[in-house]
Amino acid sequence: MEEFEPRIIAFLCHWCTYTGADLAGTTRQQYPPNIRIIHMMCSGAVDTIYILKALIDGADGVLIGGCHPGDCHYQTGNYKARRRVGILKEIFHQVGFTEDRIWLRWISASEGKLFADTVTQMVEELKKMGPNPMKKLWLA
Amino acid sequence: MSKSAMLEVKNNDPIGTLRDFFRDLLEKKVVDALLIPKKLPSGDGYCQTLIRNPELLVDVNPLAPTVPVQSARLISHLTIMDPGCKVGAVLKSCEVRAVIELVKFLQVKLDRLILIGVDCLGTYEPSGYAKMSREKGKGGSITGNLLKGAREGKIKPQDGYDLRLACQICEYPNPQNADVIIGLFGHNPQKEIYVELRDGLAGELAEKGILATTEKGSSSRDSVIERLTEERLKRRDEVFDAFRSRVKNLQDLMDALSTCIRCHNCMVACPICYCKECVFKTPTFEHKADQFLRWADRKGGVRMPTDTLLFHLIRLSHMVTSCIGCGLCDSACPNDLPVATLFRAVGQKVQGLFDYTPGRSVDEEPPVATFKEDELQGESGTN
Ligand code: SF4
Ligand code: SF4
Ligand code: SF4
Ligand code: FES
Numbered sequence: 260m261e262e263f264e265p266r267i268i269a270f271l272c273h274w275c276t277y278t279g280a281d282l283a284g285t286t287r288q289q290y291p292p293n294i295r296i297i298h299m300m301c302s303g304a305v306d307t308i309y310i311l312k313a314l315i316d317g318a319d320g321v322l323i324g325g326c327h328p329g330d331c332h333y334q335t336g337n338y339k340a341r342r343r344v345g346i347l348k349e350i351f352h353q354v355g356f357t358e359d360r361i362w363l364r365w366i367s368a369s370e371g372k373l374f375a376d377t378v379t380q381m382v383e384e385l386k387k388m389g390p391n392p393m394k395k396l397w398l399a
Numbered sequence: 400m401s402k403s404a405m406l407e408v409k410n411n412d413p414i415g416t417l418r419d420f421f422r423d424l425l426e427k428k429v430v431d432a433l434l435i436p437k438k439l440p441s442g443d444g445y446c447q448t449l450i451r452n453p454e455l456l457v458d459v460n461p462l463a464p465t466v467p468v469q470s471a472r473l474i475s476h477l478t479i480m481d482p483g484c485k486v487g488a489v490l491k492s493c494e495v496r497a498v499i500e501l502v503k504f505l506q507v508k509l510d511r512l513i514l515i516g517v518d519c520l521g522t523y524e525p526s527g528y529a530k531m532s533r534e535k536g537k538g539g540s541i542t543g544n545l546l547k548g549a550r551e552g553k554i555k556p557q558d559g560y561d562l563r564l565a566c567q568i569c570e571y572p573n574p575q576n577a578d579v580i581i582g583l584f585g586h587n588p589q590k591e592i593y594v595e596l597r598d599g600l601a602g603e604l605a606e607k608g609i610l611a612t613t614e615k616g617s618s619s620r621d622s623v624i625e626r627l628t629e630e631r632l633k634r635r636d637e638v639f640d641a642f643r644s645r646v647k648n649l650q651d652l653m654d655a656l657s658t659c660i661r662c663h664n665c666m667v668a669c670p671i672c673y674c675k676e677c678v679f680k681t682p683t684f685e686h687k688a689d690q691f692l693r694w695a696d697r698k699g700g701v702r703m704p705t706d707t708l709l710f711h712l713i714r715l716s717h718m719v720t721s722c723i724g725c726g727l728c729d730s731a732c733p734n735d736l737p738v739a740t741l742f743r744a745v746g747q748k749v750q751g752l753f754d755y756t757p758g759r760s761v762d763e764e765p766p767v768a769t770f771k772e773d774e775l776q777g778e779s780g781t782n
Contacts, residue, residue, distance in 0.1 A: 311709055311713060315706075338770035342775065346752075350715050353749070356649055356652075396698065
């Protein structure tokens with residue numbers, strides 16, 4: 260049997276993590292190709308609907324990348340994103356879904372290495388977890 | 400600060416006495432319009448009615464034991480633009496709490512609104528009430544029967560009928576945050592009704608010769624409410640426990656919601672789901688055929704309509720922090736799904752994260768509208 264390759268959907272803030280991901284590319288940082296990036300203007304623009312849709316449609320993990328606290332171009336979008344993720348994870352916890360498929364990380368435009376390391380680490384963790392059970396859920 | 404008085408009940412008719420009280424409020428211009436439950440000509444139930452002409456107060460029943468729609472939604476329509484006059488609204492405790500939440504989401508303005516909260520005896524499903532009323536011919540004594548338990552706080556529904564589950568587990572039988580409180584618990588409703596008034600109003604009502612108040616308080620009412628609240632909390636926790644042991648994982652949740660037809664009734668009925676541009680009303684979910692086929696392909700097949708689990712999880716993540724537990728989602732569900740229990744049980748924990756109680760105060764910011772710099776640090780992998 261082929262090794263399970265997790266799929267990650269990443270919502271990355273234009274001003275920081277998206278640019279950080281770009282830097283990872285131009286500086287030839289190695290990271291696994293399991294990630295599909297969606298370009299957002301701010302982590303604060305990531306509604307729970309995007310995260311949920313990705314997971315229910317079978318993504319194995321969702322990464323939300325935003326600016327470090329204090330650095331958000333829209334001042335507080337990242338704090339709002341954190342609250343939203345906190346609320347969503349508590350809901351998951353309450354209905355017995357694993358919250359560990361949702362990762363929120365602060366990665367700046369200059370942290371290409373951190374981006375590459377984060378993706379590498381996430382892929383490893385998701386491999387341990389195995390495929391998202393929602394992938395085959397016809398009833399969802 | 401507030402003041403209180405005992406309203407003397409005339410002719411053993413508490414509803415008639417309250418009707419006269421409200422007539423006074425309207426005729427003496429304490430309010431210019433009054434939103435109050437009025438009996439339907441069919442006798443099948445009550446509907447909130449916005450009354451200008453005091454003559455239409457015949458057949459109103461401020462204690463009507465049904466909540467056909469959440470009045471907070473109606474009040475949003477009445478106050479989001481300046482109504483130009485003072486609107487009084489006779490509401491149940493859960494409706495007052497929904498109003499408080501909607502104030503914080505800028506959907507209700509309190510400036511011209513006088514909130515009149517009524518001790519709640521519990522409510523029947525509208526369909527149950529209609530049936531009961533036809534059996535009894537007139538339905539006149541349905542409220543009266545519930546009222547018999549008000550003094551002791553031991554409310555017994557009509558034989559063969561239950562109060563709505565949300566009412567059975569409601570820990571707020573008495574309204575808070577209202578300008579006027581009509582209190583039934585702890586007193587004999589054939590003789591007297593407790594009325595509490597916000598300070599400014601107390602002066603106005605005294606001046607206009609409607610009601611003279613003294614210092615606040617009724618210890619018999621307080622102790623009945625305390626006991627009733629305790630009982631309700633116990634029942635609530637039983638319901639939550641049962642739900643939590645039933646829903647432990649993805650499959651359990653799917654099973655609990657398996658007969659959902661995604662009609663959105665629960666959302667339409669919910670006072671907190673006020674968004675005019677709700678994602679579920681936009682074309683976002685009107686997918687093209689090839690999209691459905693792609694999903695079916697990937698999963699082997701896909702239930703239609705799609706996105707049921709997504710619907711409930713989105714609604715939870717958007718509004719569960721402000722769920723006030725009115726149970727109108729349950730009442731609206733054609734398939735008797737435990738939506739309110741899901742929202743209340745999950746809500747209890749999510750609200751707890753932020754020490755937030757929806758409906759408690761207009762000064763507390765709803766969790767989805769604010770943040771703290773030093774909270775939830777573990778969420779970003781940096782604890
Ligand atoms: S989710 Fe249900 S119980 Fe909660 S506020 Fe909305 S309608 Fe009421
Ligand atoms: S589901 Fe979300 S977007 Fe729709 S009405 Fe409720 S809170 Fe608003
Ligand atoms: S009202 Fe009931 S059937 Fe309709 S969407 Fe809500 S839970 Fe599903
Ligand atoms: S601009 Fe990057 S998180 Fe807001």
